Amino acid sequence: MTISPQSIYDSISIVESTISHWDPHTSISPSFLEASDHLHSHLLRLSATASTNHADAAQLIIIHTLLQSSMELLEESFKHHLFSISAIDLCSDKIATARSIAQTMLSAGYGKECVSSYQSIRQSRLTSQIVQLRFNQSANQPKAIRKLKWEILDRQIKSWTDIAHVVVRSLCSDEQQLCDEIFATSPESVRDSIFSSIACDTALRFLSFPETVAVHLKPSPEKLFHLLDMYAVLSNLLPDIESIFGSEPESFVRSKATLSLGKLSQAIRVVISKFELAIQKDPLKSSGVPGGAIHPLTRYVMNYLVYLSDFKLYLDEILVELPKNYSSSFFKLSDRLKNGSVVSVTIERILFILLCKIDAKAEAYSDAALSYLFLANNLQYIVRKVQSCRLKEILNDEWMNEHGTKAHQFMEGHVRSGWADMAAMLRTENETNDVDRLREFEIAFEKAMKERKNWVVADAAMRDEVRLMVETMLVPEYSRLYRTHMEFGTVRFSPEDVKKRIMRFYAD
Structure with missing residues (x-):
């Protein structure tokens, strides 16, 4: 494209005037961007002839210096616009202006400066937004996790589960859309690379928190539901993670999410085993409850199982298969159980252990009537709990009818x-x-x-x-x-x- 001398003169005037009167709070005019493009085109033409034409060589220096000042101004304006963008609005003037600046800088050969500024500002903003959500990324280290008091770690876990969907579906997704808008004229591979440099490190550290907790948290029954909460949240977000971080540069983010799910699964299986073991170790001959009332162990286990049943969908994924030694001399897998889900077998085995404990505790009563009353109260409580929640879906009607009938038999015996x-x-x-x-x-x-x-x-x-x-x-x-x-x-x-x-x- 041939640019007339008058056009060059006008472009120089516009650029010089804008630079001398520029206010960072004012928007860059389209005429300035067009003038900068003209200067760059003229600079390329001069570069081809400057070696043989001293006049062109002199003008080359002037145009180069002026263009460099223009790019510095554009970079500052670009930063100003990027700082002020807090949410995606594809129709906003700020985004449109930032996109125009980026296109001008890229075409003028200042892509490195443009991308560097963009990466620095948006990465900083993404990090600050997570801090504003009150999640401490710096605590996401094995040593820090092990040293934290449970009360503090408990708050961190709740914070993570509360904001995870915001971080993935809002912050990271918005950053991806913003990157695509600002660098719309760049190849997809370039946009993916820019987005990866901004969000991947933050996403990796954020998504590694469940893994760090799962690996370094001392397993105990009361911590199970924190692990399940994180598993449920992460599992639900996995399709979004695969969509947002779908390109090759971000594949390790998807891998980290999958790894965290795997580590959570392992930890959850360990905790459920420990919960079962804790019931087995409860003293068999502990004193009976006054009046034959419901034993605290019964309430504890049933409340635990009721809450556990809310995670049935995820337990189907976590409890992939039964341990080889799950059927033992005291708990036989019937044909019905062999055809049942892993979750139903696990729940039924835990209930079987609880009922064995209740039977043993009934022997602490010297009065047969009180012993029968204790058995009836506890079994009826268990049946009612099963009927009132999702345990009813996990345990079939045969189980409930069998144990409901048995509870009434105990009461008749009383x-x-x-x-x-x-x-x-x-x-x-x-x-x-x-x-x-x-x-x-x-x-x-x-x-x-x-x-x-x-x-x-x-x-x-x-x-x-x-x-x-x-x-x-x-x-x-x-x-x-x-x-x-x-x-x-x-x-x-x-x-x-x-x-x-x-x-x-x-x-x-």
């Missing part, structure tokens, strides 16, 4: 062992002993009211059922004897009194 003797006192064929029988029953009944006042049936429906069973065993026969002897003043309790007192048994 009623038989606890009230059969008193019911027998009321059944007599010799009317001459009726009064003695009534007095004996009243004494036994009063004793039961004192000794059993703290006995518990935790489930409301089962509590009503038990009271009705006891009432059915005692009240009809007592009413018959009461009608026979009430006129002699030998009976202290009316049938209604007995019924009311039965309703006071089994505290909520």
Whole structure:
């Protein structure tokens, strides 16, 4: 393209005027960018003739110096625009101006300066945005993780899980889009390289946090859900990571995310094994719970499993297969379990261990009725917990029906062992002993009211059922004897009194 002398003169005037009056807070005019392009084109032409033409050589020096000053101004303006871009707006004037500046600098041979400024500013901004999200990247080191108190690390983990989707889907994605917009005229490989230099290091350090925690965190059951939270978040973000960091320069970011998932899986499997082992090691002969109520171990394990069931989707990925020794002398894999999922087998095995512990703890009670009550309360609690959450989807109807029936059998055993003797006192064929029988029953009944006042049936429906069973065993026969002897003043309790007192048994 031939540029007229007048055009060169005009371009020099525009560039000189803009440089002398430039305010960094004002936008670069299109005329300045066009003038800079003209100067660069003229510079290339002069370079070809300057060796034979002294006039061209002199002008070459002037144009080169002026163009260099122009590029320095553009670089400063470019930086100013980049600092002010906080979110992607593809229609914004700031991005459009920054793109025009980049194109001018690249075409003028100042691509290195342009890219260097872009990389420095956007990388710094990306890092500061993560800091503003209150995640401490500097703590993401093995030594730092091992030295942190759990309370501090707990906050770091929660912070990571809270902001991970923002970092990947917003910050990194926005940076990728911004890079594509600013360097729209550059080859895709160049854009990928620029974006990689900005985001990959930050993304690598951020995505390595779960791996660092998984490898260096001391495994214990209470830390399982922190690991699962990170796994769930990272697993959900994996498609986004593969999309954003899809080109070859960023392949190691995808690899890091996959590695972190793998390390989290390993740590989670270890913690679940430790949780199972902790249940097994709970003292078998520990004292029973007063009143036959629900044992703390039952509550702990079931609350744990309820929360664990929320991660069923991810546990299907994590618990890829059962350990070879999972079927043992005390836990046999039935045909039903062999055809079930790894998660269902794992949950059922943990429940089996818990039920064995409950059976053993029931033996601590010297009173058979209280032992049955303890078994009924705990098994009914387990069944109700399973029915109320996603455990119901993991354990099939056969399991729930089997154990629900067993809970009622325990309760029936409690009623038989606890009230059969008193019911027998009321059944007599010799009317001459009726009064003695009534007095004996009243004494036994009063004793039961004192000794059993703290006995518990935790489930409301089962509590009503038990009271009705006891009432059915005692009240009809007592009413018959009461009608026979009430006129002699030998009976202290009316049938209604007995019924009311039965309703006071089994505290909520």
